[in-house]
Amino acid sequence: MPVELLKKLPSKARKIYESAYSKAKSEGKKASEAAMIALGAVKRDYKETKEKKWITKSTALKTTILKSGLFNKTLKFRIPLTNTKIDREGQKVSSKLIDKMYTNNLIKNIGDVEHERIAIKERKMDLRKQLTDLNGTSGLYILENISKSEDNELEALVAMNKSHPLYETMLNKHKQGEYLYASVEWENAKLNEDESEIIDADSLGWTITNNPIGDLDKVRQVIAC
Secondary structure, eight states: OOOHHTSSHHHHHHHHHHHHHHHHHHOOOOHHHHHHHHHHHHHHHHEEETSSSSOOSSTTOOOETTTTEEEEEEOOOOOOOOOOOSSSSOEEOOOHHHHHHHTTTTTTTOETTTTTTHHHTTOOOOHTTTTTTOOOOTEEEEEEEEOTTTTOOOOEEEEOTOOOOOOOHHHHHHHHTSSSSEEEEEEEEETTSOOOOOEEEEEEEEEEEEEESSSHHHHHHHHHO
């Protein structure tokens, strides 16, 4: 990122950039690669407006509550299934992979809370307690459909399952502004030779989560990424 643009970043965004850049360089990345990784880290928390100002954003995968759901007590969420070109680990997702998942109907309904499915599979439920005490969340969120937005990006429409025993609990949390994020989960993700790019996977789904930025290390431990 040019110096003049770096100066335009808010102080917290600048620290994110500098930290990610230094880490990438210490791991042997070239300056251009480190800069791309650092910019990807910034863009995960910030976005540039049309006026060329950088403002905070919750996350690229923050859900949007449909307003109609607030009145009929059945909350629905629009979840953008987007991916930054380079993530904080220096890996990027193949530009064709999401479309492949969509075309082959490989976007699945995981619909649990805080990676419970993986925590059970990996016997990490004790570790997961650092994220939440909620258990038995599978089936709480139901995938209604996948569609493409005006920007040609995929969006999942997800509804809460009113018959689930944790429905009221999570409904109240959502109304209080909690657990409004979606974290993508890959099933058997495959990387290229230098492990810089996710090139294939059997399927993908999501888990509902609180803002993962503050507890990112804990989340990584739970999902073993």
